[in-house]
Amino acid sequence: MRVALISESFLPTISGVTTSVCKVLEHLAENGHDAIVIAPSGAPREYAGFPVHTVPAIAYRQFPVGLPSPHVQRILADFRPDVVHAASPFLLGAQGIAAANRLGVPSVAIFQTDVAGYAARNHLGQATALAWRYVKWVHEGATRTLVPSSASMNDLMSRRVPNLALWTRGVDLVGFHPNRRNSSAVRALREKLAPNNEVVVGYVGRMAPEKQVERFRALRGTAGISLALVGDGPSEPQIARALAGMPVTWLGRLAGDELAAAYASFDIFVHAGTEETFGQTLQEAHASGLPVVAPAAGGPIDLVVHGTNGFLFTPDSEPDLRRCVETLVRDSGLRHRMGEAGRRAVLGRSWHSVCASLLEHYEEVIDERAAVYATTAIPLSLQR
Known part of the structure; x- marks a missing residue:
């Protein structure tokens, strides 16, 4: 052909x-x-x-x-x-x-x-x-x-x-894998992101208006978390202003093993934008064994089974976004179960x-x- x-x-x-x-x-x-x-x-x-x-x-x-x-x-x-x-x-x-x-x-x-x-x-x-x-x-x-x-x-x-x-x-089921969490590279990154054993809430993607990363401000004041943002783009100044004073680590654009290690260093994956036609990073997070929090809009509806492998929050509701994330922050067992369910969900993809x-x-x-x-x-x- x-x-x-x-x-x-x-x-x-x-x-x-x-x-x-x-x-x-x-x-x-x-x-x-x-x-x-x-x-x-x-x-x-x-x-x-x-x-x-x-x-x-x-x-x-x-x-x-x-x-x-x-x-x-x-x-x-x-x-x-x-x-x-x-x-x-x-x-x-x-x-x-x-x-x-x-x-x-x-x-x-x-x-x-x-x-x-x-x-x-x-x-x-x-x-x-x-x-x-x-x-x-x-x-x-x-x-x-x-x-x-x-x-x-x-x-x-x-x-x-x-x-x-x-x-x-x-999705790359070999590159993105829960077992990476045991690697020395991920352990070193975890020490950087969570020096006091915080729950790492991560995002991967463009820093652009349609991704609505500014909505991570909803997590301001949530105890015991640190934020890790992977990616770059034109909205970085606006996002930095919105998240000023919050525990944020900017990891920049990553690819290959470095990107896979970043996913493996997260405890929760959050995507806040409501305009995804699909949501490839959600699949990568699930392949890495992470629970996913995303809006009940667009592509995430097909990828996240609410209450099973993550949570779908009400679109444009920052309080609901915060509620979903805090539920996972408080319950490590729930994070583990949802992460395993996410991995199973993508095995055929x-x-x-x-x-x-x-x-x-x-x-x-x-x-x-x-x-x-x-x-x-x-x-x-x-x-x-």
């Missing part, structure tokens, strides 16, 4: 979109498929043995945003893919889907970033409706749109976006199984497109 991946985000930028694209590329390489990547400028020249083609980009909130380029259709035409994968399509991805249609190639679009939610959160009024119209227009062009959660599915169905299917995300499911979607849209051509009796070569 020949797959062209068009991604709005790619290395060196670290994001949920980048992670999933890299895992898909690794899976394609391991299983003998061919692929190319089209991504914003600044990306490496290849990944997993596949060439990476870059297009001009502009910086937005420390992220490169790929701009439509006349080279996209030429790159696709030269490669002649069997399917185009558009990861979180916005500007670049929308162009890729349109080019695929002109070339007669089926496309799979991955809904991963809530653009319309961003407009609503920032009280942009009429822009929210415009954002949804744009999202619908982009995804109507795709042969199939894969959504990560039931909340995203409901949102897109309510806007009558067609050809939807559920595709979750994988290895990246291998999730990527294998994605390839099934590829094959289905390829077969569907071939059936259309057979029905209309128009040679594929003429369509291209």
Whole structure:
């Protein structure tokens, strides 16, 4: 199979979109498929043995945003893919889907970033409706749109976006593991984060407005805790002001073993933002054996079973967030039981199984497109 991946985000930028694209590329390489990547400028020249083609980009909130380029259709035409994968399509991805249609190639679009939610959160009024119209227009062009959660599915169905299917995300079950807690690296980090044996309440992710990390201020005055924040981003000054005087350790952006060690050093994982279409860090926390506290909104609804592997607090209610965290702080046995339940919940979500499911979607849209051509009796070569 020949797959062209068009991604709005790619290395060196670290994001949920980048992670999933890299895992898909690794899976394609391991299983003998061919692929190319089209991504914003600044990306490496290849990944997993596949060439990476870059297009001009502009910086937005420390992220490169790929701009439509006349080279996209030429790159696709030269490669002649069997399917185009558009990861979180916005500007670049929308162009890729349109080019695929002109070339007669089926496309799979991955809904991963809530653009319309961003407009609503920032009280942009009429822009929210415009954002949804744009999202619908982009995804109507795709042969199939894969959504990560039931909340995203409901949102897109309510806007009558067609050809939807559920595709979750994988998690590294080996790298993120409860056994890491016994390593010397984690013991050393615990001494730094909890010198007096505090309960460590941790967060991993972007320091950006939509993540709403400022809501950790709800924990001010909670006895016996320390906060550990992993990540960076444009909201760091605002978060620092909101949490001033609280016991916070800023660990910065981490990856690989350092990131896995950070998770293993936490006792509780908290995510406060209400705009997650999925919630990859929640899965990583569960894989690490942690109870998770998250809002009852968006992707976390599918990942956290309230009272079993964590708590879902009332969205936008800081008192309820505090109540959930304090319940876990007071009860180490409950933390342990919920952490074990979280680990069990993700055991079937290895990246291998999730990527294998994605390839099934590829094959289905390829077969569907071939059936259309057979029905209309128009040679594929003429369509291209």
